[in-house]
Amino acid sequence: MRCPKCGSRDDKVIDSRQSRDSSSIRRRRQCLSCGYRFTTYEEIERSDLRVIKRDRRTHEQFDRRKLAGSIAKAFEKRSTSLLTLEQLVDDIVHELETSGREVNSSDIGAKVLEKLKDIDEVAYLRYASVHQRFGDVDEFVDAIQKLGRRVKKNSAQRELFAVDETQEPRLKAAPSRPVDGGKTNKKKHGRV
Numbered sequence: 001m002r003c004p005k006c007g008s009r010d011d012k013v014i015d016s017r018q019s020r021d022s023s024s025i026r027r028r029r030q031c032l033s034c035g036y037r038f039t040t041y042e043e044i045e046r047s048d049l050r051v052i053k054r055d056r057r058t059h060e061q062f063d064r065r066k067l068a069g070s071i072a073k074a075f076e077k078r079s080t081s082l083l084t085l086e087q088l089v090d091d092i093v094h095e096l097e098t099s100g101r102e103v104n105s106s107d108i109g110a111k112v113l114e115k116l117k118d119i120d121e122v123a124y125l126r127y128a129s130v131h132q133r134f135g136d137v138d139e140f141v142d143a144i145q146k147l148g149r150r151v152k153k154n155s156a157q158r159e160l161f162a163v164d165e166t167q168e169p170r171l172k173a174a175p176s177r178p179v180d181g182g183k184t185n186k187k188k189h190g191r192v
């Protein structure tokens with residue numbers, strides 16, 4: 001953003017607020033050259049990005065607020081600033097919109113997780129458990145173990161259980177058959 005006083009293009013955002021209906025963001029900026037403070041308003045542009053849902057057949061309009069909401073939920077009661085979250089959503093939306101007009105919902109989830117991993121591991125686990133983005137149970141257990149003592153054992157187990165139920169591969173034993181298809185039995189019967 002060009003400084004209205006000196007024309008420099010370098011500034012930093014010092015405060016950021018959403019309008020009541022979350023349709024615009026007011027940003028307080030400070031010029032890094034002369035220190036002048038000014039305000040910008042950002043409107044959220046309606047995205048023409050399409051999201052292909054998990055069933056691979058239906059798709060829907062990309063909804064930034066939905067994405068922001070799911071991320072905010074993962075950060076509930078974490079000490080992460082609104083600015084960080086907004087930046088995170090901005091980054092993800094930007095990456096999605098520049099990579100094509102269609103995106104798989106699973107790719108959005110993967111992208112969110114990739115970012116969360118570096119920002120907040122608890123938020124990462126929460127998001128992953130809600131959106132079931134772990135490839136398998138081992139991966140989830142690994143992530144929990146890496147978290148170590150930072151998460152209370154009980155909550156970790158609860159989350160593990162929740163994922164366990166839906167993610168564990170169902171290894172149902174195939175109906176057992178005699179190795180030689182029962183021929184031996186027939187022969188035996190024949191001889192008798």
Ligand SMILES: [Zn+2]
Binds near residue numbers: 004005006008033
């Ligand atoms: Zn300036």
